[in-house]
Amino acid sequence: MLHETHKATRTETLTRVPYWVFQTAETYRQEQERIFQGPSWHYLALEVELPEPGDFRVTKIGETSVVVTRDDDGEIYAFENRCAHRGALICLDNCGKGKKDFSCVYHAWTYDRQGNLRGIAFKDGIKGKGGMPESFRMEDHGPRKLRIAILHGLIFGSFSEEVPPIEEYLGDEICARIERVLGGRKPVVLGRVTQALPNNWKLYMENVKDSYHASILHLFFTTFELNRLSLKGGIIVDESGGHHVSYSAIDTSVQKDAEYSKQQLRSESEYKLADPSLLQGFEEYHDGVTLQILSVFPTFVLQQIQNAVAVRQIVPRAIDKTDLNWTYLGFADDTPEQRLVRMKQNNLVGPAGYISMEDGCVGGFVQRGIAGASEEEAILEMGGSQAQSSESRVTEASVRGFWKAYRSNMGM
């Protein structure tokens, strides 16, 4: 951990990233304030995870613990998991059902499902002695409440009053791509797992947005032609730069092309599966798109790789520690055969994923690689210097987009 303060110089270029942004305590602290509690939308949970009034889940926005609930009016609410009294966690369980209210274990200050303070133990004292002063008004105290936005079953929350409505925040193109996967459908949670990454959270987001590495680092992906840069596809970067989609479609008319062979990449191997049923999916979207990776600034990912659908939430735990929360999805109308396909294709992703495995460690390789080089910079010139949509995926445009949004939020 570096304690010194680095002066961020305002730069005209998005093509350089100083390494100290992944290393300093000051940067980490400022991110909590300017990004995680700033004007951004943060993924909290899926609506289907809270089907009934009294259901709740605890999640995190940056380092801040947040309680998400559904109340009797059917609406979703979220509030900071911090007692207004002395700051203890209000809710200790990760999730549950049938919760009528939330009572802090320390002194039994009690909150309703919307986070309003409703009761204080011994408020009026005992036998006229002790108790809270008459001037104390419960309605003036409580954990901070979040604004909530729900988009195609995804619950987002924000501490900010300034953040624009979610549709405006994301823009039409990103919204349409979320709708493509989740619109009008009822997702089913198939499973969850957390992957503990040994690196700063931004290194994972860079990796997600990096369409350049996919076919080079991930041999499994390319060999089976799930994703080759030369296939049909492209990237979409929104106006802010912070949100992106990378997509590809198998172009059956194109045979193995010469470009890859020329590069002599590791990814040109003769590798065959003993059980190819892993890759035998079903047509789900009727647009030929076999891969769509979508990110929402700062820390949300929606993934469709063939029939493997998942949401990923990125939670920073320390400067060089990040939790990656995977929620694997199916849909309520899946046939048993389709469900089995999803189970098999989930082998592609997650901590043991044939294609995600490397993403879990490559951020750590960078974190360790830059340890003594805080004044040096990363180079992001592949595909130019802009952060805009492109038909080529041999570009770092969406990584530059991340830094565009990051700089704007951080005032850098």
Next chain:
Amino acid sequence: MDSLYQQITRAQADYARCIDDDRLEEWPDHFHGSCIYKITTAANQREGLEGAIIFANSKGMLKDRVSALREANIYERQSYRHILGQPSILQESATEVRSETSFLVARIVQDGDTDIFATGRYLDLYKIEDGKVRLDERIVVCDSSRIDTLLALPL
């Protein structure tokens, strides 16, 4: 002739040793042709969620796991040390045995750090054929929902 309990214990020890000795190519042979191998978390198991970190329903898929680790996937050199508990026999018949066995796996990475990587239990279904036991199903239930960095080698 070993008792059934001894046979299960022997099979479990051989399985762990095969992985720890980096003889992964032999690992699929601990299973029948049509088999289930699954790694999940205790939280998923409790909630009845079927999704898994690794899921295979054929010996071919186990072989593919090994060849991917050998030829395709990039990860830092590492090894495991399995410490197994005594198996509890939950059910037995002339042809099948269900057992549960706790495990602790330490991971040793190339820079020399040894850490407790996973603890949990094997929920096993062994089939007895020609007097020999072999896995028909192994559900690996990890106690924690958090996996450090990546899960490359099988548990």
